[in-house]
Amino acid sequence: MTARTVLGAARTRPVTLVVCRGCCCGNPRKHPGHDHQWQLDRLRAAAAESGGRIAVRTTDCLGPCDRANVIVVQPSCEGRRRGGRATWIGFAMGDAADDDILRWAADGGPGIAEPLPALALQFIPPPRAARTRARGQGRGRARR
Ligand code: FES
Numbered sequence: 283m284t285a286r287t288v289l290g291a292a293r294t295r296p297v298t299l300v301v302c303r304g305c306c307c308g309n310p311r312k313h314p315g316h317d318h319q320w321q322l323d324r325l326r327a328a329a330a331e332s333g334g335r336i337a338v339r340t341t342d343c344l345g346p347c348d349r350a351n352v353i354v355v356q357p358s359c360e361g362r363r364r365g366g367r368a369t370w371i372g373f374a375m376g377d378a379a380d381d382d383i384l385r386w387a388a389d390g391g392p393g394i395a396e397p398l399p400a401l402a403l404q405f406i407p408p409p410r411a412a413r414t415r416a417r418g419q420g421r422g423r424a425r426r
Contacts, residue, residue: 296337297361297391299325299383300354304343307350316375318351328384336387344370345409351375352406353383357392366393372406379404 301322302308308318322340329336335358344352349372357366369392371383382401389395397405 294334295359296332296335297358297387298337298339298356299329299387300344300356301325301338301340302342302344302350302352302354303340304347306343306347307352309350313350313375316351321351321375321380324380325384328388332388336384345412346370346372346406349373349406354408355383355387355391358390358394361391361393364393366391368392368408368412369397370406370408370412371401371404373404 303318303322306312308322310316310318322338325338329338344354346352351372351374353371353374355369355371357368371379373379374383379401382398386395386397386401
C-alpha cells in the first residue's frame with residue numbers, strides 16, 4: 283500500500299462511532315436493564331444503510347468506565363478539516379441516546395453539524411491519554 287492510497291482512504295473517512303465494549307460498557311452484569319447487543323445491532327444497521335457516511339467499530343475499554351456506555355464520535359475527514367474533533371459521549375444507553383447519536387452522525391457529525399442539546403449534555407471530557415494523542419495528531423505527529 284502506498285502513502286497515496288492511505289491518503290485517498292483518509293480523504294473519504296466517514297463519521298465513525300467507536301463503541302466501547304470493554305469491562306463495563308455493554309456489560310449486562312454491570313448495567314442490567316439495557317439491551318446492549320440491541321444497541322450495537324442498531325448502530326451497525328444504521329451504518330449499513332448510510333451509504334458509507336457512517337461507520338461503526340467496537341473497542342476495548344476506553345477509560346471512563348464510570349460513564350458507561352461510552353461512544354466516541356469521530357469526525358469524517360471533511361468534518362475534521364472544518365475543525366471537528368472526536369467527541370466523547372457518556373451514559374449512552376437507551377433508544378433516545380442512540381437516536382440522537384445517529385441523527386448527529388447522519389447530519390455530518392463533528393465539524394459539520396450541531397448535536398441536539400440533549401446529546402450535548404452527555405458529552406464527557408476524554409481521558410488524559412486521548413487528549414494527548416489528539417494534540418499530537420493536530421501537530422501532524424501521529425503514529426502511523
Ligand atoms: S469499559 Fe467502556 S470506558 Fe471502560
